[in-house]
Amino acid sequence: MTGDERLMNREKKRGVLFSLLALSRLGNGLVASAAVLLGLFFAKGSLTLNTVTGMIAYLLLVSAGNADNDLLDLETDRINQPARPLPSGALSTKTAALFAAGTTAAALLLGWLASLEQFALLLAAALLLFLYNRRLKNFPRAGNYTVALLSASPLLWHSWPHPARAQWAAALVALLLTSLRELIKDFEDRSGDLAAGRRSLPITAGERAAVQTLAMRFSASYGAAIAVPLIASWGVLPAVRYWCALLLLATPLLISALLLAKKALHSPAEEQRTHWSESQKRIKWAMVAGMGALFLATF
Structure with a gap:
């Protein structure tokens, strides 16, 4: 049995919750949440419910984007990353699609509750994620810089639109x-x-x-x-x-x-x-x- 086959078997034995966390690439979402918190210090603001809202919203949005990306990259991941939850069979595509839709909706709802301006920031990020996963990733430089722009945006949450x-x-x-x-x-x-x-x-x-x-x-x-x-x-x-x-x-x-x-x-x-x-x-x-x-x- 090859190393990839062992990893795929291990993925299949893990529970749905663990597989969803792997699908979301939780580490990336936590980095985005930390960036929101770091932006607070740069804005010289104080820790409020708005900060926590932004941290959770970006965690959810990044999770949604990663799940959507894995859905669209399933065939590619069978070659590049066969142990990921979808190509390994640990998760169904239906479950992944529901997870992506639900986390996107929850992120946008939190943005709406925060402020109209911050909702607009999150909505723009969500639209960019959607376009990247379907179109922009096929344009090398545009794809790279779209992901880069999305990664930078959590730092601007506080004081938006005047960071x-x-x-x-x-x-x-x-x-x-x-x-x-x-x-x-x-x-x-x-x-x-x-x-x-x-x-x-x-x-x-x-x-x-x-x-x-x-x-x-x-x-x-x-x-x-x-x-x-x-x-x-x-x-x-x-x-x-x-x-x-x-x-x-x-x-x-x-x-x-x-x-x-x-x-x-x-x-x-x-x-x-x-x-x-x-x-x-x-x-x-x-x-x-x-x-x-x-x-x-x-x-």
Whole structure:
């Protein structure tokens, strides 16, 4: 029995609730919730019911988007991620569809209860998710930046539609880092995307052009991260705290992600996916570390 077959059997034995949590990619939703909370500090607001509402709403919306994405990517995931709840048979497509619809409706209801402006923000995010899953993912750059925009939006929940400069600065870094991670995921999923006829950047532009884009996105992301105190007009002490935390927490993860990407490019085909997968996970942890650095600067 292969490793993928063992994972698929394990998925089938797990309960529906656990499978729904896996379908939703709970970790991504929790990061979005944490971004709403972090935006509160940038807006210099106080913790209220509106904050909790935003955290839950984004958790639900991200869960809905991930479930919808897995429904539409079922055939691709049979190749790229056969142990996921749908291709493994742990969940039916009907259950996943009901989950996606229910969590979307609940997120939008919470947005409506929060304020008209914040409802509009969530509605725009929901529409972008819908378009991305059905159309925009087939346009390499547009798809990457759509996901990046969605990842940055929770930071703007507080004070929307007039966020503070610090919120805009943090959102810019989140947008650039997510676009970097999405391109690495395109490399990771290249074999499945080829089989499904999907037009990711490594497929349409070729490996060399995609690697050049990867390098540019890395440089832009790190440059924007360094510039956050200048964009946000912080004082000397918060800026120093932020730069020290960025250097110690996020920088090693970003460098290791870049080294893993380089290793993937020079590895045999059967080993490349493993290295790309680990690289994009390091980017995700670098984003979490960056959020920690931002928190330390504003605490």
